[in-house]
Amino acid sequence: MGLLDSKHAVITGAASGIGAETARRFVAEGATVVICDLDDDRGEAxxxxxxxxxAYVHVDVTEEGAIERAINLSIHEFGGLDIVFNNAGNPGSIGSILDVTVEGFDRTIAVHLKGVFLGIRAAGRVMVAQGSGxxxxxxxxxGMQANFAGHDYSAAKAAIIHLTETAANELGESGVRVNAICPGFIATxxxxxxxxxxxxxAQASIALMxxxxxEAAPIRRSGMPSDIAEAAIFLGSDRSTFVNGQRLAVDGGLTTGRLWRDSMKNAHEGLALIKAAVEAADA
Ligand SMILES: NC(=O)c1ccc[n+]([C@@H]2O[C@H](COP(=O)([O-])OP(=O)(O)OC[C@H]3O[C@@H](n4cnc5c(N)ncnc54)[C@H](O)[C@@H]3O)[C@@H](O)[C@H]2O)c1
Structure with missing residues (x-):
C-alpha cells in the first residue's frame, strides 16, 4: 500500500531537481504523475x-492555458486529478536592487507568482467541482526572511505564501486544500x-552545492530533493486532510535564526576580548 495509491498528480518543473525527485517518489507511492516542464529532453526521459x-507534457507555467493541457491529460488518460504541485522555478535576479532590470523582474514574477496563480486557478476549477484535492x-x-535570495525571487516567494493562504481560505470550504512548502538550501x-x-x-553542479x-543550517547536511518530496507526499496524501493554508519550512532549522554554533563562538571570543582588555588596563 502506498500513501498515494490511486491518486493522480500534475507536477510542474518536474524535469529536474525537486520536481523530478517528487515525481519519482509519487509514482513509488502509487500515484500517476503528469510531468510538466520546458525541458522536453529531460521531461520525456x-x-x-x-x-x-x-507522462510528459510541455508546459510553460507563465502561459495562460498551458497547465490545463496537463490537467486534461491526467483526467482523461489517468482517470482524475487529486494533486497539483506548482513547483517550476528559476533563480531570479541576482545582485543589488539598483541593478535589477524590469525584464528580469517581470520574468521572475511570471515564472513564480503568475505560474503558481495559473496553477491554483486551473486546479481549483476542477477540484472545487469534484469537492476534493x-x-x-x-x-x-x-519568502519568509530577507537575504536568502535576490529581491524579485524573495518577493515572489513571499507572495506565493500569501496567495497560498488566501486560496486555502476560499477553496477549503469546497474540500480543496492549498499549502506551501518552503525549502531551505536544497542541492539541485x-x-x-x-x-x-x-x-x-547545471546538473553537474549538484554535488558542489x-x-x-x-553547514548552512542547524542540521549539518545539505537539504536534498527527497526531503521536499517527502513533505509533498504528506501534503498530497490523506494523512494531511486537516492541514490547509500552511507554509511548511523544510530547511534543517535554517529559519530559526543565526546558527547557535557561530553565535556561541562569537560570544566566547567577544567575552574573552573584554576580559583581556579590562585586565590589561588594570595591570
Ligand atoms: N534548490 C533550492 O535550494 C530551493 C530553495 C527554495 C525554493 N526552491 C524552489 O524549488 C522549485 C524547484 O527548483 P529546483 O531547486 O528543483 O531547481 P531546478 O532548476 O532543478 O528545477 C526547476 C525546473 O523548473 C523548470 N522551469 C523553469 N521555468 C519554467 C517554466 N516557465 N515553465 C515550466 N517549467 C519551468 C526548469 O526547466 C527546471 O526543470 C523552484 O520553485 C525553486 O524556486 C528551491
Missing amino acids: LAKELGEHA SIINTASVA PIFGRAAGLEGDQ EMSAS
Missing part, C-alpha cells in the same frame, strides 16, 4: 523511466543555473 504511471506550491525560506541545479550554467553543466550547503 523521466516519463520513460517511470513507465506507464507517468490538494494543491501544493513551492515557496522558499526566501538551480544554483548552477544562477551561475549561468545550463543543461548537463551539496557540499557548500552542508
Whole structure:
C-alpha cells in the first residue's frame, strides 16, 4: 500500500531537481504523475523511466492555458486529478536592487507568482467541482526572511505564501486544500543555473552545492530533493486532510535564526576580548 495509491498528480518543473525527485517518489507511492516542464529532453526521459504511471507534457507555467493541457491529460488518460504541485522555478535576479532590470523582474514574477496563480486557478476549477484535492506550491525560506535570495525571487516567494493562504481560505470550504512548502538550501541545479550554467553543466553542479550547503543550517547536511518530496507526499496524501493554508519550512532549522554554533563562538571570543582588555588596563 502506498500513501498515494490511486491518486493522480500534475507536477510542474518536474524535469529536474525537486520536481523530478517528487515525481519519482509519487509514482513509488502509487500515484500517476503528469510531468510538466520546458525541458522536453529531460521531461520525456523521466516519463520513460517511470513507465506507464507517468507522462510528459510541455508546459510553460507563465502561459495562460498551458497547465490545463496537463490537467486534461491526467483526467482523461489517468482517470482524475487529486494533486497539483506548482513547483517550476528559476533563480531570479541576482545582485543589488539598483541593478535589477524590469525584464528580469517581470520574468521572475511570471515564472513564480503568475505560474503558481495559473496553477491554483486551473486546479481549483476542477477540484472545487469534484469537492476534493490538494494543491501544493513551492515557496522558499526566501519568502519568509530577507537575504536568502535576490529581491524579485524573495518577493515572489513571499507572495506565493500569501496567495497560498488566501486560496486555502476560499477553496477549503469546497474540500480543496492549498499549502506551501518552503525549502531551505536544497542541492539541485538551480544554483548552477544562477551561475549561468545550463543543461548537463547545471546538473553537474549538484554535488558542489551539496557540499557548500552542508553547514548552512542547524542540521549539518545539505537539504536534498527527497526531503521536499517527502513533505509533498504528506501534503498530497490523506494523512494531511486537516492541514490547509500552511507554509511548511523544510530547511534543517535554517529559519530559526543565526546558527547557535557561530553565535556561541562569537560570544566566547567577544567575552574573552573584554576580559583581556579590562585586565590589561588594570595591570
Ligand atoms: N534548490 C533550492 O535550494 C530551493 C530553495 C527554495 C525554493 N526552491 C524552489 O524549488 C522549485 C524547484 O527548483 P529546483 O531547486 O528543483 O531547481 P531546478 O532548476 O532543478 O528545477 C526547476 C525546473 O523548473 C523548470 N522551469 C523553469 N521555468 C519554467 C517554466 N516557465 N515553465 C515550466 N517549467 C519551468 C526548469 O526547466 C527546471 O526543470 C523552484 O520553485 C525553486 O524556486 C528551491
